[in-house]
Amino acid sequence: LGVLQTGAQPQVSLQPNFQQDKFLGRWYTSGLASNSSWFREKKSALSMCVSVVAPTADGGLNLTSTFLRKEQCETRTLLLRPAG
DSSP, rough: OOOOOOOOOOOOOOOTTHHHHHHHHEHHHHHHHHOOOOHHHHHOOOOOEEEEEEEOOSSSSEEEEEEETEEEEEEEEEEEEOOO
């Protein structure tokens, strides 16, 4: 038997007049910021990445990022879904 405790997530407000067609495509990371101890310890080893944003059939977005890790390319994909 296990218990998972999580804090309440605040509702994220949506950007008014969001133009998805202008958000789609290839993006290059130009900077990263965080106040987490993990980030501060690892930031010297981090590199910039390229991300591709593509629409999904259900109205969401796929965010696929490729970056260098241990001298090899690694890819991570996130599924972004609209609130509501």
